[in-house]
Amino acid sequence: MAVVFKRPHALKDIPMHYCPGCTHGIVHRLIAEVIDELGIEGKTVGISPVGCTYNNYEYFNCDMVQAAHGRAPAVATGVKRVNPDNIVFAYQGDGDLAAIGTAEIVHAAARGEKITVIFVNNAIYGMTSGQMAPTTLVNQVTTTTPFGRKPEIHGHPINVCELLSTLKGAVYVERVSVHDIKNIFNAKKAIKKAFKVQMANLGFSIVEVLSTCPTNWGLSPVEALKWLRDNMIPAYPLGNFKGKDLEV
Amino acid sequence: MAQHEILIAGFGGQGILSAGRILAYAGMLENKNVSWLPSYGPEMRGGTANCNVIISDEPIGSPILNSATVLIVMNSPSLEKFESYVTEGGMIITDKSLVTRSPLRKDVDVYEIPATQLASEMGNPTYACIILLGKFIAITGAVSKGSFEEALRKVLPEKYHKLIPEEMKALEVGMEYEKA
Amino acid sequence: MGEKLLMKGNEVIAEAAIRAGCRFYFGYPITPQTEVMHYMAKRMPEVGGTFVQAESEIAAINMVYGAASAGGRVMTTSSSPGISLMQEGISYAACAELPLVMVNIVRCGPGLGGILPAQCDYFQSVKGGGHGDYKMVVLAPCSVQELYELTVEAFNISDRYRIITMILGDGILGQMMEAVEFRDVENIQNVEKPWAVTGTGMKREHNVITSIYIDPEVLEAHNRKLQEKYRLIEENEVRVEEYNCENADVIVVAFGTVARIVKNVIKTAEKEGIKVGLIRPVTLWPFPVKTFEKYATVPKAFLTVEMNAGQMLEDVKLAVNGKNKVDFLGRMGGMVPTQKEILDKIKELIW
Ligand SMILES: Cc1ncc(C[n+]2csc(CCOP(=O)(O)OP(=O)(O)O)c2C)c(N)n1
Ligand code: SF4
Ligand SMILES: [Mg+2]
Numbered sequence: 001m002a003v004v005f006k007r008p009h010a011l012k013d014i015p016m017h018y019c020p021g022c023t024h025g026i027v028h029r030l031i032a033e034v035i036d037e038l039g040i041e042g043k044t045v046g047i048s049p050v051g052c053t054y055n056n057y058e059y060f061n062c063d064m065v066q067a068a069h070g071r072a073p074a075v076a077t078g079v080k081r082v083n084p085d086n087i088v089f090a091y092q093g094d095g096d097l098a099a100i101g102t103a104e105i106v107h108a109a110a111r112g113e114k115i116t117v118i119f120v121n122n123a124i125y126g127m128t129s130g131q132m133a134p135t136t137l138v139n140q141v142t143t144t145t146p147f148g149r150k151p152e153i154h155g156h157p158i159n160v161c162e163l164l165s166t167l168k169g170a171v172y173v174e175r176v177s178v179h180d181i182k183n184i185f186n187a188k189k190a191i192k193k194a195f196k197v198q199m200a201n202l203g204f205s206i207v208e209v210l211s212t213c214p215t216n217w218g219l220s221p222v223e224a225l226k227w228l229r230d231n232m233i234p235a236y237p238l239g240n241f242k243g244k245d246l247e248v
Numbered sequence: 249m250a251q252h253e254i255l256i257a258g259f260g261g262q263g264i265l266s267a268g269r270i271l272a273y274a275g276m277l278e279n280k281n282v283s284w285l286p287s288y289g290p291e292m293r294g295g296t297a298n299c300n301v302i303i304s305d306e307p308i309g310s311p312i313l314n315s316a317t318v319l320i321v322m323n324s325p326s327l328e329k330f331e332s333y334v335t336e337g338g339m340i341i342t343d344k345s346l347v348t349r350s351p352l353r354k355d356v357d358v359y360e361i362p363a364t365q366l367a368s369e370m371g372n373p374t375y376a377c378i379i380l381l382g383k384f385i386a387i388t389g390a391v392s393k394g395s396f397e398e399a400l401r402k403v404l405p406e407k408y409h410k411l412i413p414e415e416m417k418a419l420e421v422g423m424e425y426e427k428a
Numbered sequence: 429m430g431e432k433l434l435m436k437g438n439e440v441i442a443e444a445a446i447r448a449g450c451r452f453y454f455g456y457p458i459t460p461q462t463e464v465m466h467y468m469a470k471r472m473p474e475v476g477g478t479f480v481q482a483e484s485e486i487a488a489i490n491m492v493y494g495a496a497s498a499g500g501r502v503m504t505t506s507s508s509p510g511i512s513l514m515q516e517g518i519s520y521a522a523c524a525e526l527p528l529v530m531v532n533i534v535r536c537g538p539g540l541g542g543i544l545p546a547q548c549d550y551f552q553s554v555k556g557g558g559h560g561d562y563k564m565v566v567l568a569p570c571s572v573q574e575l576y577e578l579t580v581e582a583f584n585i586s587d588r589y590r591i592i593t594m595i596l597g598d599g600i601l602g603q604m605m606e607a608v609e610f611r612d613v614e615n616i617q618n619v620e621k622p623w624a625v626t627g628t629g630m631k632r633e634h635n636v637i638t639s640i641y642i643d644p645e646v647l648e649a650h651n652r653k654l655q656e657k658y659r660l661i662e663e664n665e666v667r668v669e670e671y672n673c674e675n676a677d678v679i680v681v682a683f684g685t686v687a688r689i690v691k692n693v694i695k696t697a698e699k700e701g702i703k704v705g706l707i708r709p710v711t712l713w714p715f716p717v718k719t720f721e722k723y724a725t726v727p728k729a730f731l732t733v734e735m736n737a738g739q740m741l742e743d744v745k746l747a748v749n750g751k752n753k754v755d756f757l758g759r760m761g762g763m764v765p766t767q768k769e770i771l772d773k774i775k776e777l778i779w
Contacts, residue, residue: 050540054540066540068509068540069509070484095457099456099483099484100456100483100484100485102483125457127459128457128458128459128462129459129462131457131462131465131466131481132481134483143462143465143466143469144457144465144466144469144479144481145469146466146469146470147473154481
């Protein structure tokens with residue numbers, strides 16, 4: 001019998017610690033499959049963020065560095081500048097990338113740093129128990145917006161892809177989702193392209209992945225997928241923002 | 249002078265932290281010194297939960313228990329981990345529905361109560377921890393039934409007050425449970 | 429007298445601040461102090477105050493800098509890695525003599541470390557984690573009731589001296605519940621702040637809040653002024669608990685949570701006929717030097733117990749000044765010293 005579904009080599013064979021129904025695990029798998037398919041495991045270096053995925057260095061088989069909160073793009077810059085032949089990716093959450101790490105991501109993109117960022121947007125701080133993230137939707141209740149996010153008090157959500165696509169150094173910018181099979185498939189295509197852009201030395205690439213946090217949203221895994229589809233996608237439209245026609 | 253050092257351990261979601269809190273509150277209402285300390289380490293996401301509750305006639309030193317007069321356990325790993333914590337002459341109360349083996353200690357009193365099953369029969373498995381506390385209260389008199397009820401009223405948000413009679417019934421089930 | 433409530437340490441910090449008249453809170457989430465933020469997010473709107481979740485600790489401390497400059501009673505809370513990011517702002521605020529209150533619910537480091545209790549930020553808070561010759565008042569509560577009292581006191585001290593006051597706790601204090609009675613609302617002192625930037629109203633010379641002094645003579649004079657203030661605080665604000673020290677053979681020195689463990693040890697030791705005392709510095713700066721002078725000739729030795737590799741130990745040694753032996757027991761990484769290991773160590777010193 002042919003094996004149709006097996007663990008990608010780039011992922012270690014250990015159980016992940018994420019909550020039931022959390023889509024972080026899916027994103028890990030997609031990255032690992034892409035690394036396998038491109039045959040780059042041996043020269044890939046990943047950067048782990050601070051967030052629920054702080055220890056995803058335990059899950060990937062490639063070399064990994066753990067960075068301080070928000071600083072992954074700066075750490076990635078350092079790694080890439082020492083060994084430009086390495087393929088360097090940073091994995092970041094929305095608090096990590098769009099709050100404390102705004103300066104680092106903007107300037108890595110502006111410099112056209114040849115790295116790939118996988119940006120997991122779950123509209124919340126997962127790790128620290130559900131505070132408002134920069135991407136928290138208007139009216140969304142969190143532990144620090146107990147009466148809902150109000151733009152006049154808490155500001156508006158930040159659309160990261162739209163923002164970064166204004167920078168010349170960012171050459172490939174795409175937003176995807178993992179709430180169903182079709183979208184997971186698209187997400188993988190985008191992640192693969194982002195890595196290929198880096199391999200072709202074209203510049204900075206980022207894929208924003210809309211993701212769930214059933215635990216802090218207070219929803220079941222299935223409800224969470226629906227909530228993502230019905231609430232997040234209208235606020236964060238899927239699609240390519242830059243580099244659609246890049247041939248890689 | 250009496251000091252009860254109570255260690256309650258099991259999975260997250262079994263109501264362990266809030267049961268411990270109600271117990272501590274009841275002690276405080278009786279003008280005893282109390283402390284409540286939850287586990288808050290990285291294991292939380294892995295699903296285990298425990299809390300240390302101290303009820304004492306004297307000022308409380310450390311809120312951290314290196315040993316306990318009472319261990320209430322609601323899963324097997326917690327029995328493995330904490331059985332040795334119980335001081336000689338102390339007691340272990342297990343939820344027999346979930347803890348697969350009996351405690352091995354011979355120098356402590358052991359009570360095994362199918363609390364989750366009893367609670368499910370009452371229609372709400374999350375009362376299991378209250379049932380186990382009932383046994384503890386019945387044996388030690390650490391706090392009175394009346395204080396426990398008063399504590400429920402203080403701790404639970406207004407909208408859950410209608411559940412108090414049910415919770416008290418669970419407490420009584422535990423208080424009156426005898427080994428068959 | 430208020431009613432007794434059973435509350436979490438972190439929530440008590442927030443409630444105490446609000447009762448002390450704090451109406452501005454800026455912070456960034458970090459375990460194990462997030463409950464302070466959650467509480468503030470709910471309570472501040474109720475009292476007409478301001479709660480802002482900043483985009484980082486760097487932003488938070490600078491929001492605090494601005495609010496303090498404008499004369500607001502202001503606070504931020506964080507935990508070790510976040511406090512590290514605030515060091516630049518702390519140094520600026522110390523130089524600009526801004527009154528503000530900070531809380532560090534310490535976790536174990538270095539680096540991202542872990543969230544379990546530790547006291548490894550003693551040096552950072554007491555010796556100055558930022559650049560330059562500055563001090564902050566550092567308070568080390570050991571119970572939930574004391575968290576309330578010292579949080580209120582922190583605002584009073586800050587305003588009285590135009591200084592930063594930091595409350596140094598750990599995850600046990602922040603996470604535990606104990607009875608608390610909110611009693612001394614009348615103890616809250618309100619201080620005029622004529623130096624604040626509130627607009628001249630075309631009625632006075634402009635006020636300036638700054639930490640830059642290009643002229644070396646002026647900067648030295650400013651430093652001297654700061655140092656005089658620090659000496660005054662050393663004179664007036666030392667707080668310390670002495671427990672069982674008369675007739676003790678060994679005196680243990682410990683602060684915060686560890687001091688509570690030591691109190692249990694003292695009781696057990698007593699039963700075994702061993703006389704142990706405790707010096708618990710409540711202000712880590714200013715350090716209670718005189719108390720050590722008083723007991724310098726304790727028959728056997730001092731034993732410093734900390735959840736770090738030996739930080740307060742250095743201040744104890746300076747205070748004892750070679751007059752006696754100072755031994756040390758430390759645990760790190762979130763490990764809490766047990767009563768047994770402390771007692772064993774005491775026995776070692778006695779025999
Ligand atoms: C300097 C610093 N501040 C705060 C924290 C606490 N902290 C850990 S994870 C996190 C937020 C993570 O949220 P996000 O990036 O959205 O990741 P998620 O957990 O949702 O995947 C914060 C604030 C920290 N570790 N370091
Ligand atoms: S808290 Fe949320 S983001 Fe974190 S592992 Fe759980 S579901 Fe995933
Ligand atoms: Mg997030």
